Structures are given as C-alpha cells and as structure tokens.
Amino acid sequence: MADTWQLLKPAADKTLPAVPPDGDVIVPLAQWLAQRAALTERRGRLGVWLGSQDEPGVIADDLACFEVIAVNFPQFIDGQGYSIARLLRERHHWQGELRAIGDVFRETMFYLSRCGFNAFALRPGEDAHAALAALDDFSEAYQVSVERPQPLFRRRLTQGATRV
Amino acid sequence: MYIYDExxxxxxxxxxxxFRSQTQRFLSGALSEDDFRPLRLQNGLYIQRYAPMLRVAIPYGLLASRQLRALAYIARKWDRGYGHFSTRQNIQYNWPRLEEVPDILAKLATVQMHAIQTSGNCIRNITTDHFAGVAPDDIVNPLVWSELLRQWSTFHPEFAFLPRKFKIAVSGSEQDRAATQVHDIGVQAKRDAAGNVGFRVLVGGGLGRTPIIGVVIREFLPWQHLLNYLDAVLRVYNRYGRRDNKYKARIKILVKELTPDVFRQKVEQEWAHLENGPATLIADEVQRIEQRFTRPSYLKLDAHVPEHAAALARDQAYAKWVQRNVHPHKMPGYAAVTLSLKKTGVPPGDATADQMDAVADMADRYSFGELRVSHEQNLILADVRQADLHQLWQKARELGFATPNIGMITNIICCPGGDFCSLANAKSIPVAEAIQRRFDDLDYQYDIGELDLNISGCMNACGHHHVGHVGILGVDKQGAEFYQISIGGSQGNHASLGKVLGPSVSQDEVPDVMEKLIKLYLTRRDSEVERFIDVVRRIGIEPFKEHVYGGHHKRPAGRGRHVAVAEAGG
Incomplete structure (x- = not known):
C-alpha cells in the first residue's frame, strides 16, 4: 500500500522536527500548535498526529486544515487512542482519513476500525493481508460504534440484525 | 437461564x-510473549510458574445443570478432575495445557459459555447477588440488567485496553448482597418517588492496597441511560486514569486524585454529549432480554409447609443447617439453599468433577435445572420447594456440601474455645467474631483471596491453628487471655506448620494484627493470583513480623513482657 505521508516526530528532548519544504507530512500536534501559519503555507499536504494523552478538542476548529489525522498507540495495551478516535469522529465530526500509528497490528484492527480508524500504519514486520483479514474476526457487535452508530438492540428492531 | 440467540x-x-489462531501463532513463535500476554489474559488464561490457569466466566454466577456438567467434563478431560469456584462467580482450572485451551473454549461455547474478559485490563465479568430474581426484597431482577451489561461490555471497542481491570457489580434489591460499594462501578437499583426504576451509581470503590468505599456519583439514573452513562464513566477513566504505575491505575485512585466532585463533573460533561444518544436503552430491549431468560414454573404453594416444620422440630442438625444454609424466597413454599464448598479440610471453593455432576443432578431434581455460584465460593440452589428440603439436605450431606457454616464466619475454622471447653486457655469464638467484624466487608475478604484462618483456644489445637495460613492460638498469661499469631501454615499436599510471628497479643489487638498482616500481604503480592500463603513462603515471615511489631510495638500497659508459649507444640 503506497503511502506518500512522512511522519515527523519530535526529538527525544521534545525539539520539534524540521519540516521539509514540500511533500506530504504528518506533524505532531505540538508542531501544529506552534507553527500553524508556516505549515499551512508550505507545499504538500498536511496531516497532524495526536499522542495518546493529547486532547482532540484542541484541533476541533482546525479540522479543515488537515488531509489526515493520526493517533499514536505507544503500546497496543494503551487504549487511550480509542477514545480519542471516537471523539474525533463522533463529537468533532472528522470525516477524513483517521490513521492508527504506533503499535498497530492485526490483533487490534477490529477494535480500531470500530472506533473510527480507516487507515492502519502497521508496525514493522506485520503481514498486511492478515491484518486486513482480522477486521472480520467478528461479524457482529453489541455496542454503538463509529462503524455501526446504532447498537445491535436498535438494529434488531428496525431491520433484523444481519451479517456485515 | 439466559438463552443465547444466534x-x-x-x-x-x-x-x-x-483465540485458536492467536495460540497457534504464539506456539509457532509468530506472536511474541509480550503480544500474546494481554490477548490470552482477555481469555482468562494466566501462565503461572507450574501451569496455566484458565478462568472461565460464569456471568453473574448463573449456571444451568448442563453447563455444570460441561465444566465437570472439562475438569476430567483437560484438568486434574476438579475446578475452583472463585470469588467473582467464575470457575478456574489450574492445570490446563496451553495448546489445549482453544479446545476447552470450544467445548464451553457448545454450552453457551466462554472465558471472555475474565482477566486483563478490561471490563470483567459482571457480578450480582446470588439470590437475584428470587430474593424477597428485589426491586428489579438484576440478572436482566447484568446480562444487558454483559452484552454492552463484551468486546466494547473503546474499553478493551483500560489502565487496569474494571469490575462492575449490580444489586437489584433493597439489601446490597453484591458488594457494590467496593467495585469500580456499583449499580444499585432503586425507585424514585413516582415508582420509576433507576439506578444509584457508585464509582471508585475497591479493595486491595487502597480499600475504599465507592462514592455515589448519581443518586438516581433512570434505567434508559444506564449504558451511555457507563460509557461516560469509562471514557473519563480510559482517558485520564494513570498508566504509569499499576498500583495507582484503578479508577478509585483517579476519583481520589481528582476528588469525587471533579470526577463527577467530568463524567457529566461527557454524558451531556452521550445522553439520549443511540445507546439509550428502550423497553423493548429490556423486555427482549428478560424473555430470553427461562424462569422456573413455580407451583402455587402454601407458605406453611407442614413436613418442613415437622422435620425442623425433630431434627436438630437439620434445623441448624436450615438456619444457616437456607434462605428466604419470594415465592411461598420455596427457599434458596447454599451448598457449602467450605467444608473444613477442603480448599474453599474447590469442587471435583464428580461433585459437579452430583450438584447438576441435584439442580435438576430440586431446582429447575439451575444453580448459582456465590461470591462466597459456594453453590446455590435458588428455587427449592421447602417440602424437598429435608431430602435435599440428606443428599447434600452425603456429598459433603451440607456444612452449616455459611456467612462471614465460614472462612474461619474455629474450635469452641474457652466459652464451652474446659481445656481451653482462652476463648476463640469471640476472637473469630472480632475478626469478622473487622473484615466485615465481604468483598474486602475476597479481594484478599484464599486465606485459611484457624483459631484454637489451646494447644490441643482443635482449630488446627498450625496449618492455617494464619493461625491463632489462645494462651494463658497469668490469668489473662492472650493470643499467639502464627503465619505460613497450610494443609493438604503442601502442608507446613505456621511460624510464630512474635509476642502474643490481647484479644482486642487480634483484629489489628490481622489487618496488618493483610495489608503487608496486599503490598507485597505479585498479582491477585499470588495468595497470602504464597507470599509468606516467598518472602518469609520477617517482613510480616516487622510490619506487625515494627520498632514501636507497645505491649499492653502494665502486663509486662510475655513470652510466646509452647511454640508449635501440641
């Protein structure tokens, strides 16, 4: 899966990375907040990524500036990104690409997609086909999710739940 | 019994x-240990020093006889012929082989069972009152609400990887028999002035290192909002709960650090967005769930059952059992019965495959083919005709399930002591009672886990205090009653004798010592799986001794120094 996006990361001392003059970049949230004017003026498409502790509300008014929003999973057992994704989709109505980055692999694909991720930057060494197949590990779900905004109990009433 | 739909x-x-795929990939090396661990835990599979341990969910403690027979089958085929009923209404197998666990799960699925989310940092098995649906003081049937929560929590996409485990208990009755105050979330049914059903919601209760009573964050939540309100609570926890220190990761710490008021505000802010959203429950759904539960077809019986009354009058042992193990039922002429798995000398909560089959037969014969697992690690036949009680009791006695020792004191093995016995140096029953009072909260006990507490009033050791994980021995000091505490004893295949902790203490001090022992244990254990006795064996008694006596131990004024009498004699 060809991907033109370059993910920019802060240095260990939190120094913001240099931004190349052109090309598609995904910048950390702090960079967006500090350099928004410069970032919007450059050539190339722009994305932003949120860390697991970032507050998605701070970009609520900026969504039109981005082609992609990414959420980082430092470890897959850190589930904060699931809430961030739902907030971006359900509260802030982000319609564009929502990309899971970091410790992303087949075992979390099902939950990620239900919370609104539609792009998955798999960690190194993962088999993309197996990961995509894992989206179908479960054919139904009880809860409200981004994928199925109506919970099973409401869908049962209206249409009879069906395999999806 | 809730019957699955397609x-x-x-x-x-x-x-x-x-899970079969995950296990195969782990065994082949394609999935690393670090990746596999959280995945297997979410299927109830621990890997301990000697063997894996598989925890199977018994949602809200309800079991059909055919399910219990399947559990017996599993115990025979894949384990060592027994299982252990846990304090969270689950059953655990201690000797499965990792590569066979998928087969066990497949067998469970054939009887509508699973091990989903019985461990790991996710929403765990929903627990409730083991008298749910039959209790005379039911406001709602908590089984229905527990099943609604089971479905809501199963594979919840947002809350699969929380900061820490998350336990929810539901009470449907006036009296809380589900220990909702010491759960991450406690849900208590109530009615408002107009008679509408709703729930009081408590958050942040818990035991372990930081025992704390949950705070009420919603005095009355109309039932329609239960799921999205819990979504709001969980979202606040998922986003702000600590992940840097597992001992500070439970929701109770977040509630405490934010203060309950700030926590409540955050939940309310979140809920403002979710309120009346699609997760809002509807009467059709509650009714649908209710109708998927089979209910006993009760006979219309007289409240007075002459044969029961006659048996009570003529048979004292039976009357004693009825007094302790038989519980009131909302239907006239019926009763609920606790089958004790706490027979002295049997590890609390253990049942053999043969016993499980026998109980399944009893459930079929006396209780509409259903039973419950209580969080006191006993089995309950919830719908028994009073006219059948005497016969049932005889059967239970044959099987060893009729020990009339249900209730808090059941975990304490205790000789008659100085109140009744002329040999005794000291009373033991009042000590048991004092400890019972101190550890009055049932969930506190079960968070502590397996702990054999034995009390003997003298060196004759009728209370087998040497082989208690904690043993208490009454001693006579110049006419005064003192108690020598020992720890590290055990019975069974790994029997060992307890070691005396230090100078004996007065009766009043015993509960304090117990509390200190427990606190240190909770601090030092590796995980909730490591029992008190394991910690004592691993770290020895010195840390306990230090913790109890410290540098500032003050002996009771005016008593002088007393030396521990007759160490481990008798």
Missing part, C-alpha cells in the same frame, strides 16, 4: 476461532 452464539464461536 448472534450471541456466533460471537462466542468467533472468539474461539480468534
């Missing part, structure tokens, strides 16, 4: 397939 079944089947 979708419920399909999800459980798909979980088996998923």
């Amino acid at each position: 979708i419920d079944q399909r999800l459980v089947d798909e979980r088996v397939t998923q």
Whole structure:
C-alpha cells in the first residue's frame, strides 16, 4: 500500500522536527500548535498526529486544515487512542482519513476500525493481508460504534440484525 | 437461564476461532510473549510458574445443570478432575495445557459459555447477588440488567485496553448482597418517588492496597441511560486514569486524585454529549432480554409447609443447617439453599468433577435445572420447594456440601474455645467474631483471596491453628487471655506448620494484627493470583513480623513482657 505521508516526530528532548519544504507530512500536534501559519503555507499536504494523552478538542476548529489525522498507540495495551478516535469522529465530526500509528497490528484492527480508524500504519514486520483479514474476526457487535452508530438492540428492531 | 440467540452464539464461536489462531501463532513463535500476554489474559488464561490457569466466566454466577456438567467434563478431560469456584462467580482450572485451551473454549461455547474478559485490563465479568430474581426484597431482577451489561461490555471497542481491570457489580434489591460499594462501578437499583426504576451509581470503590468505599456519583439514573452513562464513566477513566504505575491505575485512585466532585463533573460533561444518544436503552430491549431468560414454573404453594416444620422440630442438625444454609424466597413454599464448598479440610471453593455432576443432578431434581455460584465460593440452589428440603439436605450431606457454616464466619475454622471447653486457655469464638467484624466487608475478604484462618483456644489445637495460613492460638498469661499469631501454615499436599510471628497479643489487638498482616500481604503480592500463603513462603515471615511489631510495638500497659508459649507444640 503506497503511502506518500512522512511522519515527523519530535526529538527525544521534545525539539520539534524540521519540516521539509514540500511533500506530504504528518506533524505532531505540538508542531501544529506552534507553527500553524508556516505549515499551512508550505507545499504538500498536511496531516497532524495526536499522542495518546493529547486532547482532540484542541484541533476541533482546525479540522479543515488537515488531509489526515493520526493517533499514536505507544503500546497496543494503551487504549487511550480509542477514545480519542471516537471523539474525533463522533463529537468533532472528522470525516477524513483517521490513521492508527504506533503499535498497530492485526490483533487490534477490529477494535480500531470500530472506533473510527480507516487507515492502519502497521508496525514493522506485520503481514498486511492478515491484518486486513482480522477486521472480520467478528461479524457482529453489541455496542454503538463509529462503524455501526446504532447498537445491535436498535438494529434488531428496525431491520433484523444481519451479517456485515 | 439466559438463552443465547444466534448472534450471541456466533460471537462466542468467533472468539474461539480468534483465540485458536492467536495460540497457534504464539506456539509457532509468530506472536511474541509480550503480544500474546494481554490477548490470552482477555481469555482468562494466566501462565503461572507450574501451569496455566484458565478462568472461565460464569456471568453473574448463573449456571444451568448442563453447563455444570460441561465444566465437570472439562475438569476430567483437560484438568486434574476438579475446578475452583472463585470469588467473582467464575470457575478456574489450574492445570490446563496451553495448546489445549482453544479446545476447552470450544467445548464451553457448545454450552453457551466462554472465558471472555475474565482477566486483563478490561471490563470483567459482571457480578450480582446470588439470590437475584428470587430474593424477597428485589426491586428489579438484576440478572436482566447484568446480562444487558454483559452484552454492552463484551468486546466494547473503546474499553478493551483500560489502565487496569474494571469490575462492575449490580444489586437489584433493597439489601446490597453484591458488594457494590467496593467495585469500580456499583449499580444499585432503586425507585424514585413516582415508582420509576433507576439506578444509584457508585464509582471508585475497591479493595486491595487502597480499600475504599465507592462514592455515589448519581443518586438516581433512570434505567434508559444506564449504558451511555457507563460509557461516560469509562471514557473519563480510559482517558485520564494513570498508566504509569499499576498500583495507582484503578479508577478509585483517579476519583481520589481528582476528588469525587471533579470526577463527577467530568463524567457529566461527557454524558451531556452521550445522553439520549443511540445507546439509550428502550423497553423493548429490556423486555427482549428478560424473555430470553427461562424462569422456573413455580407451583402455587402454601407458605406453611407442614413436613418442613415437622422435620425442623425433630431434627436438630437439620434445623441448624436450615438456619444457616437456607434462605428466604419470594415465592411461598420455596427457599434458596447454599451448598457449602467450605467444608473444613477442603480448599474453599474447590469442587471435583464428580461433585459437579452430583450438584447438576441435584439442580435438576430440586431446582429447575439451575444453580448459582456465590461470591462466597459456594453453590446455590435458588428455587427449592421447602417440602424437598429435608431430602435435599440428606443428599447434600452425603456429598459433603451440607456444612452449616455459611456467612462471614465460614472462612474461619474455629474450635469452641474457652466459652464451652474446659481445656481451653482462652476463648476463640469471640476472637473469630472480632475478626469478622473487622473484615466485615465481604468483598474486602475476597479481594484478599484464599486465606485459611484457624483459631484454637489451646494447644490441643482443635482449630488446627498450625496449618492455617494464619493461625491463632489462645494462651494463658497469668490469668489473662492472650493470643499467639502464627503465619505460613497450610494443609493438604503442601502442608507446613505456621511460624510464630512474635509476642502474643490481647484479644482486642487480634483484629489489628490481622489487618496488618493483610495489608503487608496486599503490598507485597505479585498479582491477585499470588495468595497470602504464597507470599509468606516467598518472602518469609520477617517482613510480616516487622510490619506487625515494627520498632514501636507497645505491649499492653502494665502486663509486662510475655513470652510466646509452647511454640508449635501440641
């Protein structure tokens, strides 16, 4: 899966990375907040990524500036990104690409997609086909999710739940 | 019994397939230990020093006889012929082989069971009152609400990887028999002035290192909002709960650090967005769930049952058992019965495959083919005709399930002591009672886990205090009654004798010492799986001794120094 996006990361001392003059970049949230004017003026498409502790509300008014929003999973057992994704989709109505980055692999694909991720930057060494197949590990779900905004109990009433 | 529909079944089947694949990849080296660990834990599978341990969910403690027979089958085929009923209404197998666990899960799925989310940092098995639906003081049937929460929590996409485990208890009655105050979330049914059903919601209760009573964050939540309100609570926890220190990761710490008021505000802010959203429950759904539960077809019986009354009058042992193990029922002429798994000398909560089959037969014969697992690690036949009680009791006695020792004191093995016995140096029953009072909260006890507490009033050791994980021995000091505490004893295949902790203490001090022992244990244990006795064996008694006596131990004024009498004699 060809991907033109370059993910920019802060240095260990939190120094913001240099931004190349052109090309598609995904910048950390702090960079967006500090350099928004410069970032919007450059050539190339722009994305932003949120860390697991970032507050998605701070970009609520900026969504039109981005082609992609990414959420980082430092470890897959850190589930904060699931809430961030739902907030971006359900509260802030982000319609564009929502990309899971970091410790992303087949075992979390099902939950990620239900919370609104539609792009998955798999960690190194993962088999993309197996990961995509894992989206179908479960054919139904009880809860409200981004994928199925109506919970099973409401869908049962209206249409009879069906395999999806 | 809740009967799965096609979708419920399909999800459980798909979980088996998923876990089989994960296990195979782990065994082949394609999935690393670090990646596999959280995945297997979410299927109830621990890997301990000697063997894996598989925890199977018994949602809200309800079991059909055919399910219990399947559990017996599993115990025979894949374990060592027994299982252990846990304090969270689950059953655990201690000797399964990792590569066979997918087969066990597949077997479970054939009887509408699973091990989903019985461990790991996710929403765990929903627990409730073991008298749910039959208690005379029911406001709602908590089984229905527990099943609603089971479905809501099963594979919840947002809350699969929380900061820490998350336990929810539901009470449907006036009296809380589900220990909702010491759960991450406690849900208590109530009615408002107009008679509408709703729930009081408590958050942040818990035991372990930081025992704390949950705070009420919603005095009355109309039932329609239960799921999205819990979504709001969980979202606040998922986003702001600490992940840097596992001992500070439970929601109770977040509630405490934010203060309950700030926590409540955050939940309310979140809920403002979710309120009346699609997760809002509807009467059709509650009714649908209710109708998927089979209910006993009770006979219209007289409240007075002459043969029961006659048996009570003529048979004292029976009357004693009835007094302790038989509980009131909302239907006239019926009763609920506790089958004790706490027979002295049997590890609390253990049942052999043969016993499980026998109980399944009893359930079929006396209680509409259903039973419950209580969080006191006993089994309950919830719908027994009073006219059958005497016969049932005889059967239970043959099987060893009729020990009339249900209630808090059941965990304490205790000789008659100085109140009744002329040999005794000291009373033991009042000590048991004092400890019972101190550890009055049932969930506190079960968070502490397996702990044999034995009390003997003298060196004759009728209370087998040497082989208690904690043993208490009454001693006579110049006419005064003192108690020598020992720890590290055990019975069974790994029997050992307890070691005396230090100078004996007065009766009043015993509960304090117990509390200190427990506190240190909770601090030092590796995980909730490591029992008190394991910690004592691993770290020795010195840390306990230090913790109890410290540098500032003050002996009771005016008593002088007393030396521990007759160490481990008798």
